[in-house]
Amino acid sequence: MFINAIHSEHAPKAIGPYSPAVKLGDFVYLSGQIPLDPKTGEVVGTTIEEQTHQVMKNIGAVLAEMGLAHRHLVKTTVFMKDLNDFNAFNEVYGSYFTQPYPARSCVEVAKLPKDVLVEVECLVIDTLVYEQQMAAQSCGGCSGCEDGTGCAG
Template sequence: MFLNAIKPEKAPKALGPYSPAVKLGDFVYLSGQIPLDPETNEIAGSTIEEQAHQVMKNIGVVLAEMGLEYRHIVKTTIFMKDLNDFNTLNEIYGSYLSEPYPARSCVQVAKLPKDVLVEIECIVIDTLIYEQQLAAQQGGCEGCSGGCSEGGCGEC
């Protein structure tokens, strides 16, 4: 099958019949991440600050399982219990990302799983192979000590 389930050991366990992420070719779809502590599978914190940080950390763990980073996110959808927390969430969300920022939607919802304050889902593009090819074409791999050959060094 072309669709691969991504189930990182260091991420919170799924609460139902779904995968934390699925990958099809270069496209990765992350299920909505809520602020579950991966060690206890319990809600981490009671404030929007605590929960937003945990959600972003959980996203990072799922990305890292595939060798990806936050910069590979192209679209997020944020579900919030209370849009009065929007500015606080923006500050925390933005601290994990850099320009160009992903496209985004943000909506207030009546209720979220386990009555959390925030959930974030992502669409990601795995560009690693293209980045390696580009680096090889430019005569070396980014971050290497200069010993790269035409085909790249295989270390990046």
């Protein structure tokens, strides 16, 4: 099969018939992450800030399973229980990124699983192979770049 399911011991287990993420070629689709503790399965935090941090940690754990990081996110969809929390959410969410930020949609919904305040799903592009190729081409792969002393070539 061309699609691989991605699971992480450091992220919450799926609470239904779905994979935390699936990878097809360079494309990775992360299911919506909610603020669950990976060990207990219990909701973490009561504020939007606490819950957003946990969601972003859970996303990071799934990404790390593939050697990826938040910088590989290209699009997120945010589901919030109350858009009045948008500014507080944005403060925490933004701390996990540098420019260029991923594209994003954000909507208010009536209810989320386990009655949490926020859920975030993601589209990711695995660019690690291309990043390695570009790094090798930028200097020809000289020994100075490999040992950190600087490009000699």
